[in-house]
Amino acid sequence: KNQVEQSPQSLIILEGKNCTLQCNYTVSPFSNLRWYKQDTGRGPVSLTIMTFSENTKSNGRYTATLDADTKQSSLHITASQLSDSASYICVVRAAGNKLTFGGGTRVLVKP
Amino acid sequence: NAGVTQTPKFQVLKTGQSMTLQCAQDMNHEYMSWYRQDPGMGLRLIHYSVGAGITDQGEVPNGYNVSRSTTEDFPLRLLSAAPSQTSVYFCASSRTGGGFTDTQYFGPGTRLTVL
Numbered sequence: 026k027n028q029v030e031q032s033p034q035s036l037i038i039l040e041g042k043n044c045t046l047q048c049n050y051t052v053s054p055f056s057n058l059r060w061y062k063q064d065t066g067r068g069p070v071s072l073t074i075m076t077f078s079e080n081t082k083s084n085g086r087y088t089a090t091l092d093a094d095t096k097q098s099s100l101h102i103t104a105s106q107l108s109d110s111a112s113y114i115c116v117v118r119a120a121g122n123k124l125t126f127g128g129g130t131r132v133l134v135k136p
Numbered sequence: 137n138a139g140v141t142q143t144p145k146f147q148v149l150k151t152g153q154s155m156t157l158q159c160a161q162d163m164n165h166e167y168m169s170w171y172r173q174d175p176g177m178g179l180r181l182i183h184y185s186v187g188a189g190i191t192d193q194g195e196v197p198n199g200y201n202v203s204r205s206t207t208e209d210f211p212l213r214l215l216s217a218a219p220s221q222t223s224v225y226f227c228a229s230s231r232t233g234g235g236f237t238d239t240q241y242f243g244p245g246t247r248l249t250v251l
Contacts, residue, residue, distance in 0.1 A: 029178065057237060068140070068226050068242030069179075076237070114178070126178030 027052040029117050029127035037133045038105055046130045048098040048115035056122070060089050060100050061114040063129070069114055072100070105134045138162050140243035142227050148249045149217040157212040157246050159227030167230045167238070168210040169194070170202065172223040173245075179226065185210055186232075217250045224248070 029050045038044045050058070057076045061069035073084045075091040075098065082089050086109075088101045102109055115127040143158045161168065169184035181194030185204040199221060201213040210229075214221060225246045230238040 034176075066245070068228070068244050070242070071239050074237055074239075124181070126180075128176055128178050 027117070027119060027123070027125045029115055029125045031113075031115050031127040031130050033130060034128070035131040035133070037135060040105060040107060040134050040136050042105055044102050044105060044132065046100045046102075046113050046115075046132070048100070048117075048127055050096050050098070050115070050117045050125070050127075052096075052117040052119050052125050054120040055093060055096075056118040056120045058089075058091060058098050059116045059118070060087070060098075061116060063112040063114060065111070072113075102132070105132075107134050107136060110134045140227055140229055140241050142225075142243035142246050144246060145244065146247050148251065149214070150251050151217060151219060153217050155214050155217065157214075157225055157227075157248075159210045159212065159243060160208050161210075161227075161229040161241070162208065163229060163231075163241065164207060165229035165241075166207070166232050168204065169228050169240075170200070170210070170212045171226045171228065172196065172221075173226060174223050182212065182225075214248075217248075219250045222248060222250045 032047045059074045060072045063069040073082050073089045086103045091098045112129040112131045114129045117125050140161045166187045170182040171179040173179050180196050183202040185191045188207050191202050227243040228240045230240045
């Protein structure tokens, strides 16, 4: 069964600090992996997409990595800001276009 | 572009009542879908549509109906609401359902409570 597991479930960080979120998946055959940011009371918004051949991709202060061999991805947030407080969702697309969503990591940035 | 819009934003129903959640997009996207989001769980696909007149079931379709008479609109109907349908519902659209790098755009969600 295709699964996407995210850790931690939640974390609290101080403004200006860095943090890393993890995503492990068992989706096969793999097509791509996307990270979404979901602000409270809003729908998810795409941050970045990783395909099989990509190891690292950045979007401003967000950097995603992908290790397709170990089926792991991470999202690193650099110099966190209060506006980074949100849930971050990892979504893996299988060949054939079926999407599997992770349960998300809730990040709270405190001043 | 308004993107994906959903109405209502909040709704409270009694068990057994029916209602329709509205979803519209103005990006001329072919693919539209409905998800539900429950605490601690990933988004789960209820129904989807690859174009006007074509709909199909997702992972958790029971208790819900959809139709797609136009490209823009994709309403979700709850036939007889049950407390287990208490959730936040998101509508999403993408250019096609087949492009493997297609970005899904999500609406703001409808928070539904069934008493």
